[in-house]
Amino acid sequence: AQSVTQLGSHVSVSEGALVLLRCNYSSSVPPYLFWYVQYPNQGLQLLLKYTSAATLVKGINGFEAEFKKSETSFHLTKPSAHMSDAAEYFCAVYTGGFKTIFGAGTRLFVKA
Amino acid sequence: KAGVTQTPRYLIKTRGQQVTLSCSPISGHRSVSWYQQTPGQGLQFLFEYFSETQRNKGNFPGRFSGRQFSNSRSEMNVSTLELGDSALYLCASSPSTRSDNTEAFFGQGTRLTVV
Numbered sequence: 601a602q603s604v605t606q607l608g609s610h611v612s613v614s615e616g617a618l619v620l621l622r623c624n625y626s627s628s629v630p631p632y633l634f635w636y637v638q639y640p641n642q643g644l645q646l647l648l649k650y651t652s653a654a655t656l657v658k659g660i661n662g663f664e665a666e667f668k669k670s671e672t673s674f675h676l677t678k679p680s681a682h683m684s685d686a687a688e689y690f691c692a693v694y695t696g697g698f699k700t701i702f703g704a705g706t707r708l709f710v711k712a
Numbered sequence: 713k714a715g716v717t718q719t720p721r722y723l724i725k726t727r728g729q730q731v732t733l734s735c736s737p738i739s740g741h742r743s744v745s746w747y748q749q750t751p752g753q754g755l756q757f758l759f760e761y762f763s764e765t766q767r768n769k770g771n772f773p774g775r776f777s778g779r780q781f782s783n784s785r786s787e788m789n790v791s792t793l794e795l796g797d798s799a800l801y802l803c804a805s806s807p808s809t810r811s812d813n814t815e816a817f818f819g820q821g822t823r824l825t826v827v
Binding site: 642643644646651690700701704705 | 716743762804815
């Protein structure tokens with residue numbers, strides 16, 4: 601069965617520092633992988649997606665993620681955090697069956 | 713292109729009542745999925761519809777049901793509401809095909825509070 605694990609329910613960084621949000625997945629078939637962001641009282645917005653075309657995926661707002669099959673990971677990074685990046689981030693996996701599985705989410709705090 | 717529209721945005725209901733939530737997908741999207749989001753359980757998959765057919769459902773009791781209309785709009789219904797049903801209900805549409813379903817576009821959700 602497919603699953604997604606996000607390491608760290610809360611991550612705090614200083615403005616300008618590197619952002620690293622960790623995601624590991626479990627899947628018996630090649631997965632589609634996604635990162636979504638959610639701002640308070642809003643729905644989820646797609647940041648980026650991996651669909652096997654390239655292992656390094658660039659998304660919106662300066663975020664990117666690298667698919668590492670050997671580590672079953674899809675960590676999200678951003679070189680320099682901005683105050684506006686404070687939100688909750690969700691990693692998700694789709695492997696068929698018309699059902700996307702989401703991780704528990706990581707709340708990112710950005711300190712001035 | 714208009715996004716996914718969910719109505720109403722906020723709802724307060726009493727235990728034992730029933731509620732119907734509505735979702736209008738992005739034009740041209742034929743797949744609609746529903747999720748329940750709570751602080752303790754995160755995002756839990758409820759069901760997915762494509763061309764008026766339910767293709768998958770999550771592990772929720774029969775009190776939770778849904779349907780999709782010929783114009784792809786979808787509704788979900790919760791009967792005999794319980795306090796634990798209080799949550800943000802999210803709808804997502806997808807430019808799906810008959811055999812696959814990727815990249816969900818989410819609405820802003822309906823915040824349901826059961827008192």
